[in-house]
Amino acid sequence: MKTPMTKEKMVQVLEEIAFLLEIKGENFFKVRAFQNAARILEGHPSDAGTLIETGELEKLKGIGKGTIAEIVHDLYEKGKSKGYEELRKGFPASLFELFKIPGFGAKRIKAVYEKLAVQSVEGLESAAQNGRLAKLEGFGEKLQDRILANIRQMKKSEGRFLIDVATNQAGKLLAYLKKQKGIERIEIAGSLRRCKEIVKDIDILVSAKNPQAIHEAFIQYPETASVIAHGETKSSIALKSGMNCDLRTVSLREFPCALYYFTGSKEHNVAVRTIAKKKGIKINEYGLFKGKRLIPCASEAEIFERVGLHYIPPEVRENTGEIEWAAENNFPDLIEEKNIRGVFHVHSTYSDGVASLEEMIRSAQEKGYEYVGISDHSQSAKYAGGLEEKRLYRQWKEIDQLQKRFKIRIFKGIESDILRDGSLDYPEPILSQFDFVIGSVHSRFNLPEAEMTERLCRAMENKYTTFLGHLTGRLLLSREGYALNMERVIQAAKQTGAAIELNAQPQRLELDWRFCQTAKREGVGISIHPDAHAVSHMNYVTYGIGIARKGWLEKENVTNTMNLNAMEKFLKKRK
DNA sequence: AGAGGTGCCTCTGAAGATACTCCTATCTT
Numbered sequence: 086m087k088t089p090m091t092k093e094k095m096v097q098v099l100e101e102i103a104f105l106l107e108i109k110g111e112n113f114f115k116v117r118a119f120q121n122a123a124r125i126l127e128g129h130p131s132d133a134g135t136l137i138e139t140g141e142l143e144k145l146k147g148i149g150k151g152t153i154a155e156i157v158h159d160l161y162e163k164g165k166s167k168g169y170e171e172l173r174k175g176f177p178a179s180l181f182e183l184f185k186i187p188g189f190g191a192k193r194i195k196a197v198y199e200k201l202a203v204q205s206v207e208g209l210e211s212a213a214q215n216g217r218l219a220k221l222e223g224f225g226e227k228l229q230d231r232i233l234a235n236i237r238q239m240k241k242s243e244g245r246f247l248i249d250v251a252t253n254q255a256g257k258l259l260a261y262l263k264k265q266k267g268i269e270r271i272e273i274a275g276s277l278r279r280c281k282e283i284v285k286d287i288d289i290l291v292s293a294k295n296p297q298a299i300h301e302a303f304i305q306y307p308e309t310a311s312v313i314a315h316g317e318t319k320s321s322i323a324l325k326s327g328m329n330c331d332l333r334t335v336s337l338r339e340f341p342c343a344l345y346y347f348t349g350s351k352e353h354n355v356a357v358r359t360i361a362k363k364k365g366i367k368i369n370e371y372g373l374f375k376g377k378r379l380i381p382c383a384s385e386a387e388i389f390e391r392v393g394l395h396y397i398p399p400e401v402r403e404n405t406g407e408i409e410w411a412a413e414n415n416f417p418d419l420i421e422e423k424n425i426r427g428v429f430h431v432h433s434t435y436s437d438g439v440a441s442l443e444e445m446i447r448s449a450q451e452k453g454y455e456y457v458g459i460s461d462h463s464q465s466a467k468y469a470g471g472l473e474e475k476r477l478y479r480q481w482k483e484i485d486q487l488q489k490r491f492k493i494r495i496f497k498g499i500e501s502d503i504l505r506d507g508s509l510d511y512p513e514p515i516l517s518q519f520d521f522v523i524g525s526v527h528s529r530f531n532l533p534e535a536e537m538t539e540r541l542c543r544a545m546e547n548k549y550t551t552f553l554g555h556l557t558g559r560l561l562l563s564r565e566g567y568a569l570n571m572e573r574v575i576q577a578a579k580q581t582g583a584a585i586e587l588n589a590q591p592q593r594l595e596l597d598w599r600f601c602q603t604a605k606r607e608g609v610g611i612s613i614h615p616d617a618h619a620v621s622h623m624n625y626v627t628y629g630i631g632i633a634r635k636g637w638l639e640k641e642n643v644t645n646t647m648n649l650n651a652m653e654k655f656l657k658k659r660k
Numbered sequence: 661a662g663a664g665g666t667g668c669c670t671c672t673g674a675a676g677a678t679a680c681t682c683c684t685a686t687c688t689t
Contacts, residue, residue: 106661114672118661121673149662188679190686225681437673437689462689467675469689527688528677558688618689 090160092126092133093253098160098169099123099153104184105172107191108198121439122153128439128619130448137161147439179205187235187563188228196221210236242562244285246328248628249591251277251284254328258287258306262332265302267294270340274347275331280400280631282561282594286329288347296334303332339371341382346370352404353397360408361392368392400634406602407637419634422627424646429458429498429552430523430586430614431623435480436461437469438618442483448620450493455649458496459484460523463510465502469527472499474515481518494649496520496656500554502527507543509550516549521656523586523614525554526567534568541569542577551659552612552644553578555588556595566595575604582659584610584644589629590622601636611636612644 103119125147129136136142142157143150152168159166182205183194189209197203200221201212210233212218219229255273262271268291272278275288293299300320304312313321313329320332335343346354346369358368367374373382373391382388389396394408395416401407410416431445432438438445442459449457461480462471472480481497488495498521501510509516509524516522524544532540544550556574557566578585585604587596596604596611604611613629615622633643640646647655 112661115661117673122661147662152661188686192685223681223684228680231679432689465675466689468673468687470673473674530688531678616689 089134089162090164095133095157095160096123096127098166099126099156101181102156102169102172104181104191105176108176108180108195110195118147119153121147124619125439126157128621130620133157133161146434177204182206183209185563186232186239188231189235193223196223206236206239239563244327244329245283245562246285246326247561247591248277248280248282248284248594248631249625250326251287251328252628254308254324254326255287255289255330257308258330259289261306262289262291262299262302265293265299267298269293269337272340272344274344275349278348278399279350279402280628280635282591282598282632286331289330289332290340290344290347291332291334292337292340293334299334300332303330335370338381341384341388342368342372343370345385345388348399348402350403353402353408356404356408357392357394360394360412364392366392398634400631401637403635405599417637417639420630420638420640420643420646422630424640424643425454425613425626425630426648427454427456427458427494427645427652428615428617428623428626429496429521429612429645430460430500430554430588430616431457432461432500432616432618433459433480435476436466436471440620442480443487444620445617445623446487446491446493446495448623450491452623454493456494456496456652458498458521460498460500460521462527463499463501465504465510466527471502471510474511477515494653498522498551500525501550503540503544505529505532505540507540507546509544509547513549516547519549521551521659522549523552523554524550524583526558530558530567532567534570537567538570538573541574545574545577545581545583548659550581550583551656552584552586552614554586554614555590555593555616556585557597559595560592561594563592571600572603575600575607575609578604578609579607584612587611587613587629587633587643588616589613589625589627589632590616591625591628594628594632596636598632598636601633601638601642605636605638605642610644611638611642614645 099119100123103116107116125145142148143154148154156166156168183189197209201217203209203212213229213233218224219226255277270292272290274290277284277287291299300315303320304315304322308324309322310325311323313323318334321329323329361368365375373380373388380391386396395411397407397411398419433442433445446457462469464471464473484495484497498519500523503524503526545553557569559566585596613626613633615625617623
């Protein structure tokens, strides 16, 4: 039996359909209907099978009973869709890559495809290099240069993956391997275990009774695109997604030292080995030795114990001061996900979310939170359906109604655009009615550093600004953040009492962990927010926790570890 | 294409800036 198509793949197909319709110059709303459906499906907490078998699919607003539902059914039941295949005729798969180039949309893709027979990024690059692109109607020298630069930038991201992509793929591979017989211990190691925001490959460590069979099963993994190496202790594969995975097998006895070694970072390992050496201890991936004698270690914790260090959790093993700290005996008690008592920065269908207020609130309550802060976009964010006064009142009214039915405390807030001059997006009489305000920059990204810094500082000086949202506006692997004097911004937060958001969306993950320590030292509060646009995004908090731990944050440093009572006081005090 | 309300039609994510080329495509979630 064929395994049913996964939801991720379906989402991709719907996005491709939208793309093809756009290239064909179809009705804008038709295109958007497919984009919308893709977002809805992606953000829904259930998998495709459940949605189809329960009949819930057709009830989803934006999917309906017509074409889109039919395509999803076909994809699920037959693994293919006639309509989609028809549409794809004559368009090479490599054409989809072009959409990832910033500054390259449907119109321009259509133009180069039809007039220059460009079918891929490679083709576009050579057309730009030999100047053919600039000669095309509607193009020119400058655009050609910009596109070349963007292609170069994009190529830098090749082979690098966001943490959620890596986590999901690693999870599936791990589940597959765990089904094999003879597994004793299995763990993810490497940068993924250290919770790096960008991951290059997945490292898996296994001890098993029958390592050969595990290596064999590993290279047979259905998602394997090619086998790079297949040995007795190490195998490497490239997944269809382009991601590489390494599997190493060790004995059960070696497992803790191997796990420690393969978790890294290299710099951390070198530094700890140096300390160990001074005590006459040798550590390598095979074990911990005093002279020639093997000292058995049943866990990583024992390794640290042996070298006289406090246990250092994987996330902070970057040799950025954690070892000195571990030697001093006042190692921080890093925040854990269970410490989070509520979240802010939750969107709904009032602006650009795909789930209703009720669905988002329910999901927060089901996660066991004491409070949830709703913050849709403000009126200037037209592209995202930002709320002007009238719809704001309607939302407040609905929240009041919902509050009667839900136990969780609902805070009324807004993700307010920070306008060019640093002011917020509503007049004071409206601002004063919010329980909280997240100030975020969503436009005019290319101001000079001094001006942008001033803009953010001014926003924080506004007494209604509770949190400063996604600090630099970066999108990992696709867009640099805007220029900013981080030290000054953190100082301004300290002086004004505004908290800085740690946006847990995998593409953002900022405040960057490298600056969390600075904020912590200055006593600036950090608030971990999912920036959820769908129910499934509520889980982003987990990544935020990983980054917060990586930045050495403790419970006390994180604003939304406050209980409801303390949070209510905090929000009132800010005004 | 889907939703909503009516029976086949209308409306839908709504603007403003930017960077380019020459009047428009793209980006902002």
